[in-house]
Amino acid sequence: MSLAAGPGRGHVTVGQLPDELNLVVEKHISYIQDLDTRRDELEYHLTEHLRTGGIYWGLTALHLLGRPDALPREGLIEYVLSCLHDNGGFGAAPGHDAHILYTGYSVQILTMIDGFDELEKKMPDCNGKIAAFVASLQQPDGRFAGDEWGETDTRFLFSAFYTLSLLGYMPHQHPNEPPIIDVSAATAHIKACRNFDGAFGVAPGAESHSGQVFTCCGALAIAGELDSYLGEVGKDRLGAWLSERQLPSGGLNGRPEKLVDVCYSWWVMSSLAMIGRLHWIDKAKLTAFILQSQDPEEGGIADRPGDMVDVFHTVFGIAGLSLIGYPGLVEVDPA
Amino acid sequence: MASHGIPRVSGGTPDKSEQAREKEQKQIEQYKALEKSVVERVRSKDYSNDTFQATSQLLTQNPEYYTIWNYRRLLLQDVFAKEQDRKEQPETKDIEAAEKEGLTPPQREISLLIKEDLQFLVPLLKQYPKCYWIWNHRSWLLGTATRLLPPRNSSELWQSELGLVSKMLSLDSRNFHGWGYRREVVAEIERLSASSMVEKEFGYTTKMIQTNLSNFSAWHYRSQLIPRLLSERQADSEARRAFSDAEFELITKALYTDPYDQSLWFYHGYLMSTLNPANAQAPPILDPCTNAERLHYLEQEIENVKDMLDGAEDCKYIYQSLLELSERYLEVEAGNKVVISQEMMAWLIELRKIDPLRVGRWRDLEVKLKF
Ligand SMILES: [Zn+2]
Numbered sequence: 001m002s003l004a005a006g007p008g009r010g011h012v013t014v015g016q017l018p019d020e021l022n023l024v025v026e027k028h029i030s031y032i033q034d035l036d037t038r039r040d041e042l043e044y045h046l047t048e049h050l051r052t053g054g055i056y057w058g059l060t061a062l063h064l065l066g067r068p069d070a071l072p073r074e075g076l077i078e079y080v081l082s083c084l085h086d087n088g089g090f091g092a093a094p095g096h097d098a099h100i101l102y103t104g105y106s107v108q109i110l111t112m113i114d115g116f117d118e119l120e121k122k123m124p125d126c127n128g129k130i131a132a133f134v135a136s137l138q139q140p141d142g143r144f145a146g147d148e149w150g151e152t153d154t155r156f157l158f159s160a161f162y163t164l165s166l167l168g169y170m171p172h173q174h175p176n177e178p179p180i181i182d183v184s185a186a187t188a189h190i191k192a193c194r195n196f197d198g199a200f201g202v203a204p205g206a207e208s209h210s211g212q213v214f215t216c217c218g219a220l221a222i223a224g225e226l227d228s229y230l231g232e233v234g235k236d237r238l239g240a241w242l243s244e245r246q247l248p249s250g251g252l253n254g255r256p257e258k259l260v261d262v263c264y265s266w267w268v269m270s271s272l273a274m275i276g277r278l279h280w281i282d283k284a285k286l287t288a289f290i291l292q293s294q295d296p297e298e299g300g301i302a303d304r305p306g307d308m309v310d311v312f313h314t315v316f317g318i319a320g321l322s323l324i325g326y327p328g329l330v331e332v333d334p335a
Numbered sequence: 336m337a338s339h340g341i342p343r344v345s346g347g348t349p350d351k352s353e354q355a356r357e358k359e360q361k362q363i364e365q366y367k368a369l370e371k372s373v374v375e376r377v378r379s380k381d382y383s384n385d386t387f388q389a390t391s392q393l394l395t396q397n398p399e400y401y402t403i404w405n406y407r408r409l410l411l412q413d414v415f416a417k418e419q420d421r422k423e424q425p426e427t428k429d430i431e432a433a434e435k436e437g438l439t440p441p442q443r444e445i446s447l448l449i450k451e452d453l454q455f456l457v458p459l460l461k462q463y464p465k466c467y468w469i470w471n472h473r474s475w476l477l478g479t480a481t482r483l484l485p486p487r488n489s490s491e492l493w494q495s496e497l498g499l500v501s502k503m504l505s506l507d508s509r510n511f512h513g514w515g516y517r518r519e520v521v522a523e524i525e526r527l528s529a530s531s532m533v534e535k536e537f538g539y540t541t542k543m544i545q546t547n548l549s550n551f552s553a554w555h556y557r558s559q560l561i562p563r564l565l566s567e568r569q570a571d572s573e574a575r576r577a578f579s580d581a582e583f584e585l586i587t588k589a590l591y592t593d594p595y596d597q598s599l600w601f602y603h604g605y606l607m608s609t610l611n612p613a614n615a616q617a618p619p620i621l622d623p624c625t626n627a628e629r630l631h632y633l634e635q636e637i638e639n640v641k642d643m644l645d646g647a648e649d650c651k652y653i654y655q656s657l658l659e660l661s662e663r664y665l666e667v668e669a670g671n672k673v674v675i676s677q678e679m680m681a682w683l684i685e686l687r688k689i690d691p692l693r694v695g696r697w698r699d700l701e702v703k704l705k706f
Binding site for chain 2: 040041042045046047048049050091092095096097099147149150151194195196197201202203205206207209233239240243244246248255256257258259261277279280281282285295302303304306307308309310313
């Protein structure tokens with residue numbers, strides 16, 4: 001069981017879209033189901049390093065569409081477990097090296113399909129081993145590396161936090177045991193990534209970026225520090241920056257003066273939701289923008305209207321719609 | 336990571352000709368065979384030059400394949416270790432060549448290998464400037480040079496990175512990988528040379544801005560350099576005041592030319608934040624920074640920004656700025672409340688009209704300002 005994460009197919013020219021747009025739920029479901037049948041395309045093989053991510057995105061989209069069983073559970077479990085390494089980390093595909101991002105995606109998938117019994121059968125005390133793998137990647141300055149090669153990024157820190165949290169290994173979940181990571185060093189690093197404009201960058205000194213706002217706010221939320229750290233003034237400042245991401249087309253961009261892109265529907269909107277400022281953008285216009293980015297014939301959502309669809313933009317478009325409260329979708333948790 | 340900006344074409348995959356399909360199957364077979372050979376060689380610990388060349392071939396086809404970058408580093412580490420453990424006596428000409436560069440023969444070999452690999456990355460970076468793994472690998476090579484080579488030689492390598500990253504940023508001035516790498520390179524050169532580059536880097540941002548005023552990332556970098564710049568200049572209160580005035584003049588002039596440019600408002604907002612002690616992310620430029628100074632700048636900027644409305648009555652950034660400046664003004668000095676509140680209400684009404692997307696935010700602001 002594996003899904004192609006790369007560009008999808010589709011053969012509709014722009015300009016044929018009906019005025020009254022609807023989410024083409026059934027087509028999105030079959031688009032995701034068919035991703036695994038595309039081994040005859042070079043793109044399928046060139047994107048193998050994203051496979052676990054692709055499965056996580058596809059599965060999340062199906063959950064939001066109310067069809068969590070649309071992918072066969074046995075196949076998913078078998079695939080995810082085949083990416084597990086002895087050190088407790090997961091790779092993106094069988095044989096690929098362990099990495100914190102794919103470990104995070106794998107744990108998310110196992111949570112969604114309730115696969116921890118099978119995991120335990122494959123490797124006893126696996127939860128503890130995964131947690132130890134994640135904890136081992138924390139650096140003395142609080143940051144997290146992606147793997148043994150040491151690249152650090154706030155995405156990895158967020159991934160570490162949610163993985164440990166799903167496994168029940170965050171220090172606050174075990175108040176009577178010695179903590180396996182240094183939470184305050186990690187949150188201190190996040191705070192150092194904050195800029196005067198209220199938003200967060202990828203490292204201290206880096207310009208603000210919506211993706212990083214999401215990972216930083218998400219991590220602070222898991223640590224229980226988001227509200228106290230930002231306060232109302234900080235939320236207003238961050239909310240102002242986030243709301244400026246909406247452009248007249250209704251779509252959102254990731255940074256000032258960049259193009260709109262459906263994936264930011266998720267990064268920006270979930271951040272706005274976490275700070276209680278979701279009403280600071282025009283939801284109807286964003287809804288229309290996401291729906292226009294669908295391939296109404298073959299299913300899937302693209303970065304912008306008229307572009308090639310892929311599973312990554314499909315899930316972030318649907319998750320954005322779910323946050324807006326689009327009818328018929330399962331409600332999503334912003335963090 | 337995902338597809339961006341690739342147009343959806345009419346008649347995609349299903350209409351592929353038989354010929355095109357055959358060609359694609361052949362490409363897939365070749366790719367899978369190459370992948371298989373690399374993986375098998377590395378698993379059987381065949382750390383030969385052939386294996387290394389095969390990783391080059393595979394990464395050129397697919398630079399996102401992170402596991403293969405890891406393999407490449409394993410191979411390089413292995414060669415470096417063998418060079419350092421080499422027992423046999425090197426040839427005289429190699430000893431001489433190394434001595435000329437102030438290196439031992441193994442160090443010279445390592446240095447050559449690192450340079451060669453840096454060279455391998457250049458066309459890849461140009462083709463895939465947003466690929467995390469290529470930037471990573473480059474940074475690993477440089478870090479390894481620092482560990483294994485004498486400071487003089489590794490410094491040289493870091494120095495030439497500055498040229499490369501400047502070229503990358505001139506191709507795309509918003510590439511955040513490029514800016515992140517620049518910060519890393521500068522920090523390392525400063526560490527190795529035990530001297531500051533802050534004046535040079537500040538000059539670099541001036542040059543970038545002169546080339547293109549609407550250079551968001553350059554304005555950002557400039558704002559980041561200022562606290563260190565002033566402290567290294569040991570600027571006294573007069574020098575700081577002069578610096579602040581000059582920056583305000585620079586940005587105000589630019590804003591008069593184009594009040595619709597967000598990058599300029601960003602920098603203006605930064606300068607104003609340095610006057611706000613509640614914004615810990617913008618340390619003060621002035622020292623001391625008194626309320627009298629704050630009022631001076633607030634009054635000056637409220638006047639300047641009001642002037643910008645002339646001919647740009649539909650520019651939302653002007654109203655936003657006026658509202659922010661006035662809000663701050665009332666926080667610092669509440670005396671003039673009546674006049675300014677009336678103006679603020681008028682600006683807010685205008686803003687709601689020209690910026691309907693954020694009407695919820697403007698409604699909240701109205702409640703907060705208690706009009
Ligand atoms: Zn995108």
